[in-house]
Amino acid sequence: MEKSIDEINRRICDGSARVVTADEMPDIVSELGEEGALREVDVVTTGTFGAMCSSGSFLNFGHAEPPIKMERIWLNDVEAYGGLAAVDTYIGATNKSVTQMESYGGAHVIEDFITGKSIELRAQSSGSDCYPRRSITTEIRLEDLNQAIMVNPRNAYQRYDAAVNTSDDTMFTYMGTLLPHCGNVTFSGAGTLNPICNDPNLRLIGSGIPILLGGAQGMVVGEGTQHSSAGNFGTLMTTADMSDMTSDFLRAAYMYRYGPTLYLGVGVPIPVLDLEVVRKTAVRDEELMVSIKDYGVPSRSRPVLRQVSYKELKSGMIELNGEEVRTSSLSSYRRAKLVASTLKRWIEEGQMTLCLPTRPIDPSKQAKPMRETRKVVLVQEIMLRRVVTIKEDQDITEAAKKLLRGETNHLPVLDEQGRLTGVVTTFDVAKAVARPERKVKVLDVMTRNVITTRVDEPIDIAAQKMEHHRISALPVVDAQNQCIAILHASDLGKLFKSGGNKP
Amino acid sequence: MKLLVRLIHDSKPIIAQVVRDTGVLINVDRARSDAHEGEEALVDVPDESCMLVSERMRSLGAEVSILEEGIRHDEDECVDCGACISVCPKEVFSFDDDWKLQVMTKRCILCGRCIQSCPHAALSLNN
Structure with missing residues (x-):
């Protein structure tokens, strides 16, 4: 038995279509069997609600008097793209405000628009005979725009790897707060409700099909950027009119020390045409596996600690290296269910009919990493090889002398074997002098938990270490923990001198 | 208290x-x-x-x-993601059966970790 899309649409129009949400489908198939489920169910609705950084909107402001071709544009001080003539722009969700706290960004501009707030538009132009005006400042609301069309390059990831942090420090990432020493695991995605998880071969999800986006009826444009469905990481490019969106399904967010992002509800209805659709939409959380990746390693290829299912992740606790670790979702499963049930209601009420893709999305595509033609600058290129050090058992006065002579604020401390055991700074020495009671040896005042770098570490990673720990120098150590050089924050300036190694 | x-x-x-x-x-x-x-x-x-x-x-x-109380939870801003759940040292946060966030403020020691980890600024200190 098979059903046609026309048959399903006829049922939607006369109100007799049976619509279920994707989380209900596994039990329906268990109960009725595949044939029974095919007869019974006409549409399965999916839904996800989470951070979708690669989102944004095209806006058209209408012409000013006298007219301007806007070349640099800010909305509430968040820069929008100025390369589209004359009063068009694209506002991206993750762009940060240039004046406000970094917790306000393009996503907040979008949310403020859809909740009816007034936004300050500022624009500049170099002027031309046809567009003489050089600048404009005005207040606008969503209803004042000719178009506000959300077009999101990459939405609705099929699934997403979970995150953990094996390093010694708390990390603040787009995967949220990651506690040190595998203190927690974070993940994203709705598992069994995820749109592409219910059609992994992309038979029915493709260009032109109707979706829920941010609470509006929208559609799939086609494959999303970085679409990599061969590795189970398919994505969708989506679009809908911002005027129809609501804050139930669209929320601006700020990931601490990462930046702004947009939380969006995306739902895709899947017509139950044949047994293959039944089988795929019967997928359960326990069958959907992702890797747990170590964000403590600052590399594109982060080490994988283990595979884990969405069922385990959603349980709130998983086992990792013999210990129980708590999990946090970054996406909202409650809102994902709201997306799927809203889509279900729309279809039951005949507000949305379905169609087949006008163009398919390639299910075998694999995303490539970036081609890089210039080598990354490494620590060894700007580190200072002539490093002044001190021994653990030397007096503080000796450290003070060395600090003065060496014109440095940091003295790496070595043990008898020449291994790095600490660092003494001018601040440590000053403290010791101010409170001289018992502290006479370097050993007594040095910092033991030293943050270090290696000769072959990319300079950007070393710089991030210094920023994260709010320190201004890193001892450079070799595999035996011998201190062979030092990297000062002030040396980073060498990268920008003319004739130097430009990054 | x-x-x-x-x-x-x-x-x-x-x-x-x-x-x-x-x-x-x-x-x-x-x-x-x-x-x-x-x-x-x-x-x-x-x-x-x-x-x-x-x-x-x-x-x-x-x-x-x-x-007077522990962490303040703004239900309008909260989207029930659960980012706060695993960073809290006192298990103040959990989901109910409908995946709605529950906040046991009595357990809270006001360490403030969850405030940073909330993507929606839904958690704050009272004073």
Whole structure:
């Protein structure tokens, strides 16, 4: 038995279509069997609600008097793209405000628009005979725009790897707060409700099909950027009119020390045409596996600690290296269910009919990493090889002398074997002098938990270490923990001198 | 009742002294000693002894603020993602059967970790 899309649409129009949400489908198939489920169910609705950084909107402001071709544009001080003539722009969700706290960004501009707030538009132009005006400042609301069309390059990831942090420090990432020493695991995605998880071969999800986006009826444009469905990481490019969106399904967010992002509800209805659709939409959380990746390693290829299912992740606790670790979702499963049930209601009420893709999305595509033609600058290129050090058992006065002579604020401390055991700074020495009671040896005042770098570490990673720990120098150590050089924050300036190694 | 106690540098052992003077057992939820911001302790005392303890602490030179409740949860901003759940050391946050976030403010020790980890600015301190 098979059903046609026309048959399903006829049922939607006369109100007799049976619509279920994707989380209900596994039990329906268990109960009725595949044939029974095919007869019974006409549409399965999916839904996800989470951070979708690669989102944004095209806006058209209408012409000013006298007219301007806007070349640099800010909305509430968040820069929008100025390369589209004359009063068009694209506002991206993750762009940060240039004046406000970094917790306000393009996503907040979008949310403020859809909740009816007034936004300050500022624009500049170099002027031309046809567009003489050089600048404009005005207040606008969503209803004042000719178009506000959300077009999101990459939405609705099929699934997403979970995150953990094996390093010694708390990390603040787009995967949220990651506690040190595998203190927690974070993940994203709705598992069994995820749109592409219910059609992994992309038979029915493709260009032109109707979706829920941010609470509006929208559609799939086609494959999303970085679409990599061969590795189970398919994505969708989506679009809908911002005027129809609501804050139930669209929320601006700020990931601490990462930046702004947009939380969006995306739902895709899947017509139950044949047994293959039944089988795929019967997928359960326990069958959907992702890797747990170590964000403590600052590399594109982060080490994988283990595979884990969405069922385990959603349980709130998983086992990792013999210990129980708590999990946090970054996406909202409650809102994902709201997306799927809203889509279900729309279809039951005949507000949305379905169609087949006008163009398919390639299910075998694999995303490539970036081609890089210039080598990354490494620590060894700007580190200072002539490093002044001190021994653990030397007096503080000796450290003070060395600090003065060496014109440095940091003295790496070595043990008898020449291994790095600490660092003494001018601040440590000053403290010791101010409170001289018992502290006479370097050993007594040095910092033991030293943050270090290696000769072959990319300079950007070393710089991030210094920023994260709010320190201004890193001892450079070799595999035996011998201190062979030092990297000062002030040396980073060498990268920008003319004739130097430009990054 | 929770009290936030700020101590001045080189101060006396105020908490120990108050326990001895009043006979009230004080539970230290969390304490911090910082070179720039001084020393601060969050303590838990029985509700009926709250005024007695805070007055005694003030007379010994500490700044005391009485905290009515734990972390504040703004249900309008919250989207029930659960980012806060795993960062909280006291298991204040959990989901109910409908995946709605539940907040047990009584367990909260106001460490503030969840405030940073909330993507929607839905968690804040009262004062």
